[in-house]
Amino acid sequence: MRRKIALAVAVPGLVVTLTACGVLNGQQFGGGGQERQSGQAAQTAASGAPEQKEQAPSGEQAPPDPAASAPPQQGEVIATRDVKAGGAELKVDVTGLRRQGRLITLSWTVTNTGDTKWNMTSTMGDTSAYLGLTVAGVSLVDPANAKRYRVARTGEKGTAKCVCSDYDVSTEPGEVLPLYATYAAPPPDVQKINVEFPILGVFTDVPIS
Numbered sequence: 575m576r577r578k579i580a581l582a583v584a585v586p587g588l589v590v591t592l593t594a595c596g597v598l599n600g601q602q603f604g605g606g607g608q609e610r611q612s613g614q615a616a617q618t619a620a621s622g623a624p625e626q627k628e629q630a631p632s633g634e635q636a637p638p639d640p641a642a643s644a645p646p647q648q649g650e651v652i653a654t655r656d657v658k659a660g661g662a663e664l665k666v667d668v669t670g671l672r673r674q675g676r677l678i679t680l681s682w683t684v685t686n687t688g689d690t691k692w693n694m695t696s697t698m699g700d701t702s703a704y705l706g707l708t709v710a711g712v713s714l715v716d717p718a719n720a721k722r723y724r725v726a727r728t729g730e731k732g733t734a735k736c737v738c739s740d741y742d743v744s745t746e747p748g749e750v751l752p753l754y755a756t757y758a759a760p761p762p763d764v765q766k767i768n769v770e771f772p773i774l775g776v777f778t779d780v781p782i783s
Contacts, residue, residue, distance in 0.1 A: 649681070653769075653777045656687070659697075662745075663688030666774050671767070671782050677726065678759040678782065680714070680769060684751045692745040697773045703731060707743065709755050710736040715768040715776075716760050723757040723767075 653668040663686070670681040686692050696706030703710065714723040726737040738755035745751055760767060760782075769777040 653780050655775065655777065657774050659773045660693050662686055662690045662692035664692060664774070666771065666777075668769065668777055668780055671769075671780050673759050673782055676759055677756050678714075678723075679754060679756045680712070681752070681754045684745065684753065684774070686745045686747050686749050686751075689747050691747065694741060694743060694745060698741075698771065700725075700736070703727070703734060705734070705736050708736050708740045709738045709753050711772045712738075712755050713770045714757055714760070715770055716764055717768060719761070719764070721760070723760065725755045726757055 649670045651667045651669055652671070655666050657664050657666060665685040665687050666682060667685070668680070668682045670679070672679050672681075698709045698711050699706040700708070700710035710725045710727075712725065715721070716723070727734040728737065729735055736755070739753040741751060741753070764782065766779040766781050769780050771777070
């Protein structure tokens with residue numbers, strides 16, 4: 575039996591939809607903000623049908639800090655990696671993973687450290703949701719609880735916007751690209767989480783502040 579649970583969180587001037595989904599006893603339900611993963615590998619649950627949204631009771635809503643929907647300031651580097659992608663040499667610095675109420679915001683930079691332009695195309699986006707030139711494809715994975723968290727969205731599929739950065743098609747040598755993405759927050763007892771970047775790899779055990 576397939577079912578979806580959506581939570582609309584009110585922020586002044588913004589309604590953020592966080593959809594919880596998962597797999598229990600081999601039965602999959604949902605698709606969106608949070609997925610329960612089956613087995614040892616974290617696999618994406620795909621749904622071709624439009625999501626049916628259910629407004630949470632007003633007494634259960636705790637509006638987060640409005641700043642959660644705005645690009646955060648880049649802070650101290652908490653994880654770093656040198657990678658090669660599309661023939662370019664890059665440095666990825668995770669500069670924050672901050673919990674704010676029911677949301678959590680990931681911030682990072684990508685620096686082109688080589689002498690070749692990085693043609694990014696839509697590699698970090700979610701083309702199935704028409705969010706190609708964004709970082710909507712970056713996800714958080716909680717292996718202990720077998721859950722995947724996807725970037726928060728506003729609006730309906732097809733016209734939705736992600737609560738995250740967009741970017742130009744290419745990054746020039748020496749350019750530093752500051753990026754961010756906002757998600758539904760994992761439970762308070764989750765203090766570290768994995769960050770999966772399309773093309774750029776996986777950062778494991780990134781601390782949550």
